[in-house]
Amino acid sequence: MSTTIITFESVRMVIKADALLRQYQIFCKIIPVPGHISSECGMCIETNSDNHELIRHLLSKHHIQHNINVLQST
Amino acid sequence: MNRYFDNASTSFPKPPQVASEISRYLTEIGGTYGRSAYWRVYETTRMVEACRDRLALLLGTGKPENISFCVNATAAINTILKGIRLKKKKIFISPLEHNAVMRPLTMLQKSGQVILEVLPAHPDGSINLEKLSQINLTEADLIVINHQSNVSGVIQPIADITKYAQEVPVLVDGSQSAGFLPIKIDEWGIDYFVFTGHKGLLGPTGTGGFFVRNPENLQTLLEGGTGSSSDSFEMPDFMPDKFQAGTPNIVGIIGLLAAIDNHPESIIAHVDIINLKNEISRIDGYQVVCAHHSDHQGTLFSLVHQTATASQIAGELFNKFGIEVRSGLHCAPAAHRFYGTFPEGTVRLSFSPYHTLNDLNYLLSALKNLTNHI
Ligand SMILES: Cc1ncc(COP(=O)(O)O)c(C=O)c1O
Numbered sequence: 001m002s003t004t005i006i007t008f009e010s011v012r013m014v015i016k017a018d019a020l021l022r023q024y025q026i027f028c029k030i031i032p033v034p035g036h037i038s039s040e041c042g043m044c045i046e047t048n049s050d051n052h053e054l055i056r057h058l059l060s061k062h063h064i065q066h067n068i069n070v071l072q073s074t
Numbered sequence: 075m076n077r078y079f080d081n082a083s084t085s086f087p088k089p090p091q092v093a094s095e096i097s098r099y100l101t102e103i104g105g106t107y108g109r110s111a112y113w114r115v116y117e118t119t120r121m122v123e124a125c126r127d128r129l130a131l132l133l134g135t136g137k138p139e140n141i142s143f144c145v146n147a148t149a150a151i152n153t154i155l156k157g158i159r160l161k162k163k164k165i166f167i168s169p170l171e172h173n174a175v176m177r178p179l180t181m182l183q184k185s186g187q188v189i190l191e192v193l194p195a196h197p198d199g200s201i202n203l204e205k206l207s208q209i210n211l212t213e214a215d216l217i218v219i220n221h222q223s224n225v226s227g228v229i230q231p232i233a234d235i236t237k238y239a240q241e242v243p244v245l246v247d248g249s250q251s252a253g254f255l256p257i258k259i260d261e262w263g264i265d266y267f268v269f270t271g272h273k274g275l276l277g278p279t280g281t282g283g284f285f286v287r288n289p290e291n292l293q294t295l296l297e298g299g300t301g302s303s304s305d306s307f308e309m310p311d312f313m314p315d316k317f318q319a320g321t322p323n324i325v326g327i328i329g330l331l332a333a334i335d336n337h338p339e340s341i342i343a344h345v346d347i348i349n350l351k352n353e354i355s356r357i358d359g360y361q362v363v364c365a366h367h368s369d370h371q372g373t374l375f376s377l378v379h380q381t382a383t384a385s386q387i388a389g390e391l392f393n394k395f396g397i398e399v400r401s402g403l404h405c406a407p408a409a410h411r412f413y414g415t416f417p418e419g420t421v422r423l424s425f426s427p428y429h430t431l432n433d434l435n436y437l438l439s440a441l442k443n444l445t446n447h448i
Contacts, residue, residue, distance in 0.1 A: 010302050010315050011108030012139060015116075015123045032111040041302035043111035043119075 004052065005069040006045040006059075007037060014043045017064050021047070024058060037069055076433045077397045082224050082250055082374045082404075082424035084272045084279060088333060092278060095332035096325055107322055109301040118324055125331035126314065132275075132334060133248075133267060134258035135285055142317035143283040143327060147249040147270035148174040150284035153295040153317060154245055154266050155179060155216075164189050164214040168230060170199045170223040170409040175247060179218075193217070198366040199228045199412055206238050217244045221251035225409040225420065227372040228365045229255060236263040243291075249273060249282075253337065254373045259285055274373070276337060276427075277330030280323045289313050296320065340427035342434060344371075347425060350434050351375050359445040363413050363420055376420035377441075382448040387421045390448065395440040399423055 008014050014030065021028050029046045037044070049055065052068055059066050078086050099121075105114025107122050122143075130138035144150040155178045165179065169192050182188045191214075194205035201219070211217065217239050219230050229251070236244050243265035251257060253274025259267050265288070271281025286292050294309050298319030303310040310316055348368045354377060355362040363376040379387055388401035402419040403410050410416035423437065 009310070009312055011119050012123050012126070012314055015120050030111050030116050042109050042304075043116070 001073045002050070003071045003073065004047050004050065004055075005031075005034065005037060005071060006047065006055065007033060007067045007069065008041060008044065009065055011041050011043055013064050013066065014041065014045060016062065017045060017059055017066065020058055020062055020064070021045070021055065024054070026051070026055065034071070075436060076426070076429055077395065077436070079397060079399045079423045079425065079429075079437060081426045082273060082422060083400050085274065085276050085426055087426075087428055088276050088278070088329075089336035089338065091332040091336040092276070092329045096278065096329045099325060099328045107301070107324055118328075121331055122322065122324065122327050125327050125334070128331060128334045129269070129283075130285075132257070133252065133269070133285060134256075134262075135260050135267075137260075137285075137287075139313040140287065140289060141283055141285050142314055143281065143322050144317075145280050145323060146272075146282040147247065147268050148282075150268040150270075150282055151175055151245075151247065152178050154268070154284060154286070154292065155182065155218075156295055157293040158216060158243070158291065159293075160188050160215050162213055162215050163187065164191065166191050166193050166209075166211065166214050166217045168193055168199075168201060168219045169195050169412040170220050170225065170228065170406065171218060172220060172224055172247065172249065172409075173405045173407070174249070175218055175220070176408055188215070195412070196366065198364070198370070199223055199226055199409065200365065200370055201230055201235060203231065203234050203238070206235070211239055211242050214242055217242055218247065219244060220247045220249075221257075222248075222255060222372040222374075223406075223409055224250045224374070224404050225376050225406050225415075225422065226363045226365065226413065227374040227376075227424075229370050229372045231370075232264065233258075233262040243287075250372065250374070271326065271330040271333070275330060275333055277333035278326045281326040281330045284317075286313075286317075289316055292317075294319070338427045341430050342425065344368075346431060346434060347371070347373065347375075350423075350438060353438055354441055357442055357445055359448075360441065363415060374422060374424035376415070376422045378415060378418070378420050379445070379448070382444075384419045384421045386448065387444065390444050391421075391440055394444070395436070397437060397440055 105118040245266040252269035267285040271277035272279040365371040384401035391397040
């Protein structure tokens with residue numbers, strides 16, 4: 001199992017990304033940034049979608065700078 | 075009957091949703107901006123960002139992230155004037171600038187950082203474009219223009235001024251234009267645009283801000299926590315966080331969002347204000363301070379009386395008719411010097427989208443009545 005954490009520079013970008021990904025039925029949960037991920041702002045998006053290509057494409061197309069982190073759980 | 079004609083000071087009434095949304099935030103939502111990830115914070119942050127987006131749409135820019143919130147236009151103007159790099163040490167200003175511009179500029183002038191030069195203008199205060207074209211504007215760091223004069227209501231030709239300015243950045247003080255007049259930041263090529271939330275935008279006091287086209291050219295005035303880049307002692311250099319030190323006025327911004335979303339269509343038309351102005355100028359004793367062309371006339375104008383002082387007129391209007399207007403210098407001594415109404419000042423009449431023709435007629439008949447008895 002793995003989860004995807006998307007982090008952003010600013011919370012404005014989190015809000016924009018959340019609205020955008022939901023439009024494409026990509027399940028998003030807003031969570032505090034996990035301690036071991038160094039992130040720029042207090043919130044980030046957790047998603048169970050592993051379609052990283054689509055996420056990257058959508059966010060980039062809308063000029064939303066982001067980082068995709070994959071967390072492996074045992 | 076609406077007898078409040080001081081909307082250039084602060085607008086009243088507000089759309090009812092301003093109070094109800096503020097109350098909903100205070101009683102049901104709560105939460106800060108962006109510092110955590112639970113629902114209250116998310117909802118609050120979403121509304122603050124929605125307000126930024128609405129403002130961008132209204133002010134005609136495709137870059138909402140380049141809009142920063144401040145407590146008022148004055149704070150926004152100070153941020154810009156003290157944050158730009160003054161290389162050429164010269165700033166051009168219109169003759170009608172408010173003290174929100176004149177006082178910080180005078181500070182900079184006194185400390186030898188800048189020389190001020192007033193742009194050529196027609197007798198009504200509108201910038202003389204023909205003469206402007208003969209001036210070498212490129213020797214300046216900045217051009218500052220009050221979009222709508224808060225004394226006469228003269229609207230400046232911003233699109234023409236930015237054309238002549240070419241590479242020189244233009245700061246437009248939109249305190250009296252945002253919400254009252256159409257604004258096209260991108261199309262007109264405006265570099266800095268300042269707004270206040272509590273006048274034409276019909277929002278609460280304590281809200282305002284600015285648009286900056288090239289944030290990298292502007293240093294911060296305030297530094298502090300942003301909830302982002304928290305591992306660093308330095309301010310983030312990205313927008314909108316760069317100029318957002320400290321918790322923003324969330325209550326106010328949510329009120330401003332409600333105001334923008336529920337801004338009413340004006341009941342009276344532009345021509346009704348022009349007609350009122352013309353009628354007043356025909357009454358014996360009054361002289362109107364306004365634009366010479368009705369196309370350049372905004373949503374306010376001033377008057378003076380041959381014998382009575384501005385404060386006498388304002389006092390009588392309130393005591394006899396319950397009409398509220400502002401008299402004096404309106405924090406704009408530069409404009410009054412230009413119009414020859416310094417130091418007495420004028421009586422200013424400023425309108426709201428909620429005014430009706432009846433309200434204007436009441437004001438007109440009160441002024442007629444006064445001139446016979448004063
Ligand atoms: C032209 C102009 N600029 C700036 C300001 C300052 O606005 P605020 O008091 O909201 O900072 C005003 C308001 O009085 C104004 O009329």
